[in-house]
Amino acid sequence: MVAMQAQIDGIKKSFISSLEQAQTDDQLEHLRIAFLGRQGSITLLMKEIKNLSVDEKRVWGPKLNQFKQEAESAFQEKKEALFIEQMQSAQQKEQFFDVTAYEPNQPRGSLHVYTRTVQRLEDIFISMGYNVIEGPEIETDYYNFEALNIPADHPARDHHDTFWINDNQLLRTHTSPVQARALETHGTPIAVFAPGRTFRHEATDASHDFMFMQGEVLYIDKHVSISNLLATAKTFLQAFFEKEDLTVRARPGYFPFVEPGIEIDASCPFCTEGCSICKKTGWIELLGSGLVHPNVLRCSGIDPETYSGFALGFGIERLAMIKYGINDIRLFHSSNLHFLDQF
Numbered sequence: 181m182v183a184m185q186a187q188i189d190g191i192k193k194s195f196i197s198s199l200e201q202a203q204t205d206d207q208l209e210h211l212r213i214a215f216l217g218r219q220g221s222i223t224l225l226m227k228e229i230k231n232l233s234v235d236e237k238r239v240w241g242p243k244l245n246q247f248k249q250e251a252e253s254a255f256q257e258k259k260e261a262l263f264i265e266q267m268q269s270a271q272q273k274e275q276f277f278d279v280t281a282y283e284p285n286q287p288r289g290s291l292h293v294y295t296r297t298v299q300r301l302e303d304i305f306i307s308m309g310y311n312v313i314e315g316p317e318i319e320t321d322y323y324n325f326e327a328l329n330i331p332a333d334h335p336a337r338d339h340h341d342t343f344w345i346n347d348n349q350l351l352r353t354h355t356s357p358v359q360a361r362a363l364e365t366h367g368t369p370i371a372v373f374a375p376g377r378t379f380r381h382e383a384t385d386a387s388h389d390f391m392f393m394q395g396e397v398l399y400i401d402k403h404v405s406i407s408n409l410l411a412t413a414k415t416f417l418q419a420f421f422e423k424e425d426l427t428v429r430a431r432p433g434y435f436p437f438v439e440p441g442i443e444i445d446a447s448c449p450f451c452t453e454g455c456s457i458c459k460k461t462g463w464i465e466l467l468g469s470g471l472v473h474p475n476v477l478r479c480s481g482i483d484p485e486t487y488s489g490f491a492l493g494f495g496i497e498r499l500a501m502i503k504y505g506i507n508d509i510r511l512f513h514s515s516n517l518h519f520l521d522q523f
């Protein structure tokens with residue numbers, strides 16, 4: 181039975197060397213078929229057991245079985261090793277990152293100045309008892325203009341000032357449409373703050389952009405007066421600029437959805453006798469506001485004899501520009517890392 185041992189040795193030798201050489205799944209599969217497949221050399225050798233005498237079977241049966249098992253487990257080991265190798269080289273190629281790897285001085289992300297400013301504003305209004313709400317950026321003519329008492333011939337309705345989507349839909353030009361939406365949904369009394377993106381079809385420069393953010397404030401209840409408006413404006417601006425001695429002044433202004441319409445300026449947070457930020461006037465124009473026009477209340481089914489209230493609106497970038505000394509509104513959505521890194 182020397183011949184049997186020689187066969188085993190021969191097959192073993194070539195099996196081991198093929199196993200060592202196999203580098204790909206394909207090569208490994210060929211090897212499996214050649215040695216362990218139905219017509220594979222190890223399988224065929226096993227089939228020879230049945231031709232042996234009883235005594236020979238007793239000797240070679242266990243030996244052949246052991247050989248086959250060893251071959252199978254060597255094959256399995258190789259298969260696993262190859263898989264691990266492939267994964268490692270794929271990881272290197274695709275630069276999988278290891279979340280556990282520590283690297284000093286890695287660049288850190290930070291909140292965008294938009295987010296930071298909006299969160300601060302939300303905190304301030306929430307602390308005054310307001311709810312934060314949102315309205316859609318794509319608005320209808322009704323909410324953006326009609327419900328706000330804006331007449332058909334008002335210049336803002338012009339195709340040159342507004343991005344119209346079709347005859348009825350547009351990108352909202354201000355956050356004031358949230359007023360009517362909030363009144364319809366929540367009714368009175370109401371105290372809401374609605375920050376959001378707004379759009380205007382106009383040329384850009386350092387202080388104008390085609391897209392910017394506004395904050396809208398609406399407070400309606402019984403017996404709300406201009407004093408409430410001024411006190412709210414002052415409290416909010418003091419908190420935002422972190423200046424307890426900040427004061428406000430009111431000037432008449434025209435906005436179709438309020439009567440009277442009031443523009444509110446804040447005393448310059450940076451100087452007492454005039455600086456470049458307040459253009460040497462000591463005052464900074466910040467808010468549009470007024471007492472909600474009876475037509476706006478009626479439009480949402482609210483009786484202006486019973487309820488009154490104020491609305492105010494402001495540019496969020498403008499507030500942030502003043503607070504952080506940013507000189508170009510277009511930087512906000514520029515993705516400029518030198519700019520963003522500062523916040």
Ligand code: DAH
Binds near residue numbers: 438467492494
């Ligand atoms: N929506 C106005 C604008 O975009 C700003 C404004 C003015 C909002 C007066 C108000 C307000 O709520 O009462 O220019």
